Amino acid sequence: MTATNEPHFTAVVEGPTPAAGDSPPTANEGLLVPPGHGRVVQTPAQRVTFKVTGSHSRTASTFEVEVPPGFDVGAHVHTRSEELFYVLEGELDVLAFEPRIRTPDRWQKWESSSGKRVVRATPGTVIVVPPGCPHAFANPTETPAKMFFQASPPPDHERYFEELLEILGNGGPPDHEAIEDLRRRYDIEQLTPLRHR
Numbered sequence: 001m002t003a004t005n006e007p008h009f010t011a012v013v014e015g016p017t018p019a020a021g022d023s024p025p026t027a028n029e030g031l032l033v034p035p036g037h038g039r040v041v042q043t044p045a046q047r048v049t050f051k052v053t054g055s056h057s058r059t060a061s062t063f064e065v066e067v068p069p070g071f072d073v074g075a076h077v078h079t080r081s082e083e084l085f086y087v088l089e090g091e092l093d094v095l096a097f098e099p100r101i102r103t104p105d106r107w108q109k110w111e112s113s114s115g116k117r118v119v120r121a122t123p124g125t126v127i128v129v130p131p132g133c134p135h136a137f138a139n140p141t142e143t144p145a146k147m148f149f150q151a152s153p154p155p156d157h158e159r160y161f162e163e164l165l166e167i168l169g170n171g172g173p174p175d176h177e178a179i180e181d182l183r184r185r186y187d188i189e190q191l192t193p194l195r196h197r
Contacts, residue, residue, distance in 0.1 A: 031056050038064070041161050046071055046196075054155030060084075061154040067092060067145040070197030072138035075107035078131055078187045082152045085127040085137065090145025094121045095136040096129050107136050107192045134191060160186040 031052065038049040052062035067090070075095060085094070095118050099110035108118050121127065121137075129135045139145045151157040160182065167178045183190055 041165060048161060050158060050161075053158050057154060059154070060150045060152035061157050063149045063151075063157070064088075065147050065149045067137065067139045067147065068196070069139055069142050069144065070195075072193075072195040073136055074194040075102075075110075075134050075136040075191040077134045077189045077191060078129075079189075080131055080153075080187050081156060082131055083129040083135070084148075084150040085121075085129075086148040087121045087123050087125045088146045088148055089123060090139065090143050091141050092121045092137045092145050092147065093118050093140055094125070094127050096127050096133060098134055102134065102191055105192050107134075108138070110134075136192070138195075156186050160188070 033051050038051045041048045041050070046068065047066040049064040050061070051064055052060070054061060093108055095107050095110060097110075097112040097116045099107075100113050101110075103110070111117050119125075127135070137147075163182055163186075164179065167175055167182065180190075
């Protein structure tokens, strides 16, 4: 697999569903998701655990994302979605601004009109991305990173991951036309390529 190929997804379920085996919460009950629980979607490029889905929240879908060394999600933009990232472990290079020029590669070199540049996010760093704001993250280190990721409104990101899994699950090389169509349907404009080792 070359550096710019889409990763192959495989679904793995660890532990009970996000409701920890109980029925969905009611109006006066909360949701508790213990460590290690949630539906896992795993690729050679990253591992995503669904913690809170659109069936549990009207506000946002919530995921725990493990980012291996060498993974670069590529700069992209959403017109409707708002996202929040909180770095839990490791370090990530992060972009969250409109650059002076959207070059088709190397978002790590972008700079905003006001002088903002890509930053190295360490544990405890929060990144909020409003609709229309180009953003990206990459792990340039030799150590895996982990982040809390919230996407609003739900369930777009959940469905995107699930449908991408279906596209990539039929073996053979990735169907790039189907992936581009999927991205368009889920409000993802890819500005620079996704890469992984």
